[in-house]
Amino acid sequence: MRHRPVRAVLAAGLSLAVLAGCSGGGAAGPEELSDPAPAAAVGDGEATASPVSDPEVAERVEPDLDVAVSTPREDSLYPAVGDPRVDALHYDLDLDWDPEAEHLTASATVTFRATRSAPRFQLDLGRPLTVGRLTLDGEPAAFSRRGKDLVVDAPIEADQRYELSLDYVGTPRPIPAPTTRGDFASTGFTVTDAGEVWTMQEPHGAFTWYPVNDHPSDKALYDITVHAPRGWTGIANGRLTDLTTDDDGTTTSWQLTEPASSYLITLAIGDYSHSSTTTEGGLRVDYWTPRGMTRPLSSIQTAAATVDWIETKLGDYPFDTLGLVVTDSQSAMETQTMVTLGNNDYVLSPEVVAHEIVHQWYGDQVSPADWRDVWLNEGMTMLLQWTYEDEHDIRPLRESLRGARLIDQQLRDEYGPPGAYDPRQFGGSNIYYTPALMWNELRVDLGDEEFYAVARSWLAAHDNTSVSREQLYDHWEAETGRELSAFFDRWITGTRTPGRGVPQG
Numbered sequence: 096m097r098h099r100p101v102r103a104v105l106a107a108g109l110s111l112a113v114l115a116g117c118s119g120g121g122a123a124g125p126e127e128l129s130d131p132a133p134a135a136a137v138g139d140g141e142a143t144a145s146p147v148s149d150p151e152v153a154e155r156v157e158p159d160l161d162v163a164v165s166t167p168r169e170d171s172l173y174p175a176v177g178d179p180r181v182d183a184l185h186y187d188l189d190l191d192w193d194p195e196a197e198h199l200t201a202s203a204t205v206t207f208r209a210t211r212s213a214p215r216f217q218l219d220l221g222r223p224l225t226v227g228r229l230t231l232d233g234e235p236a237a238f239s240r241r242g243k244d245l246v247v248d249a250p251i252e253a254d255q256r257y258e259l260s261l262d263y264v265g266t267p268r269p270i271p272a273p274t275t276r277g278d279f280a281s282t283g284f285t286v287t288d289a290g291e292v293w294t295m296q297e298p299h300g301a302f303t304w305y306p307v308n309d310h311p312s313d314k315a316l317y318d319i320t321v322h323a324p325r326g327w328t329g330i331a332n333g334r335l336t337d338l339t340t341d342d343d344g345t346t347t348s349w350q351l352t353e354p355a356s357s358y359l360i361t362l363a364i365g366d367y368s369h370s371s372t373t374t375e376g377g378l379r380v381d382y383w384t385p386r387g388m389t390r391p392l393s394s395i396q397t398a399a400a401t402v403d404w405i406e407t408k409l410g411d412y413p414f415d416t417l418g419l420v421v422t423d424s425q426s427a428m429e430t431q432t433m434v435t436l437g438n439n440d441y442v443l444s445p446e447v448v449a450h451e452i453v454h455q456w457y458g459d460q461v462s463p464a465d466w467r468d469v470w471l472n473e474g475m476t477m478l479l480q481w482t483y484e485d486e487h488d489i490r491p492l493r494e495s496l497r498g499a500r501l502i503d504q505q506l507r508d509e510y511g512p513p514g515a516y517d518p519r520q521f522g523g524s525n526i527y528y529t530p531a532l533m534w535n536e537l538r539v540d541l542g543d544e545e546f547y548a549v550a551r552s553w554l555a556a557h558d559n560t561s562v563s564r565e566q567l568y569d570h571w572e573a574e575t576g577r578e579l580s581a582f583f584d585r586w587i588t589g590t591r592t593p594g595r596g597v598p599q600g
């Protein structure tokens with residue numbers, strides 16, 4: 096997830112409501128909707144902007160479910176979400192959205208592996224959604240609803256695979272987020288005044304619109320089909336495998352062939368234009384922007400060059416596709432292979448775009464297995480964002496470091512250390528600045544070459560998995576041959592800001 100700039104934090108005296116003035120905006124604002132010449136408004140005339148174009152449709156492939164086998168666990172901070180008995184391998188979702196009635200008609204087939212034998216199991220599914228037909232391996236199964244828990248009363252056997260299918264309908268509602276941040280008060284399926292849809296769902300909230308084991312330790316593959324009204328487009332993660340338009344509307348299908356945690360899934364439905372640019376390495380980057388968006392597309396079309404820049408630090412882009420979708424949110428989210436951006440000036444900036452793309456490596460390719468370790472995502476990403484800003488003349492690195500060090504103690508006092516934070520303060524600045532400062536100490540000590548070599552080897556060693564801080568500490572110690580756990584512990588769980596440098600021994 097994106098972070099607010101240091102300046103705003105300092106100016107606001109650490110108030111997390113710094114963005115209150117621009118949060119809670121309604122549907123795409125009047126300025127977005129009133130543009131009479133949408134096609135002309137999309138580009139801003141700069142060389143980087145490309146005209147509106149038809150998206151490319153690729154052929155769907157048969158998913159390899161074995162790559163989605165994970166080791167799900169119960170979260171130490173949010174244990175009510177997710178079920179470690181379930182290892183979801185594949186979600187096949189079919190979503191039909193009626194914006195006028197604000198009604199979702201959907202079906203889901205969840206292929207999963209039982210991690211142990213049990214008399215029953217459960218998935219998370221938003222309370223407002225009514226379940227109709229439900230079958231397990233084709234046979235009707237008994238189920239009950241307890242709050243957001245969809246409990247299936249059917250025995251499962253360890254290591255066997257099952258197919259759960261259900262139909263469900265209703266008006267999905269977002270849920271309160273466990274945070275005091277000003278740029279997101281709720282997570283999940285969100286409907287604008289115009290009936291458009293967007294989702295941001297960290298640390299959880301995917302269950303507001305589909306049945307899911309909503310925990311980052313359980314990665315899975317996805318096929319998502321969206322039926323949108325005429326003129327609108329449904330956008331989700333991965334490769335576009337179908338785009339059909341008829342009198343009833345637009346049907347799009349999306350396939351994710353590498354496993355993703357549920358908080359990294361996105362869904363956006365609205366009136367979208369498409370354009371694209373290409374990286375030097377030949378990766379096409381797709382941009383899905385509200386038709387008639389008045390903010391310049393050039394500020395996010397830096398994405399392609401940004402991928403090239405990140406690759407010089409972290410190695411090859413870890414996935415096959417990359418897109419960005421602009422929604423009515425006030426935040427930004429590193430949703431896997433399809434970054435979700437809010438529609439405001441700060442979010443639509445090259446540095447926030449860089450932040451979310453860095454997360455494709457740190458956060459998406461390798462994800463936290465427990466929310467206590469969300470700093471694994473944000474620390475390295477924040478350092479890379481600062482480095483990007485430094486190397487692109489946006490803001491000197493030393494200024495970012497100085498600002499962060501200045502408030503580190505306050506952040507520890509207010510939110511707790513980054514690896515032992517207050518669960519009601521999810522996404523506080525402590526999980527960004529503090530570990531970024533820590534990584535920078537190590538970078539200075541090791542030198543860029545060794546630092547980034549280890550940062551890359553960590554990703555390669557844990558490709559497409561969810562990990563713990565202990566695995567990270569072990570990796571850095573093994574690769575550098577140094578005793579680093581005391582250094583890491585001081586930064587991640589200490590109550591006082593550590594001194595400079597990396598103590599030896």
Ligand SMILES: [Zn+2]
Pocket residue numbers: 096097098450454472473476
């Ligand atoms: Zn982030």
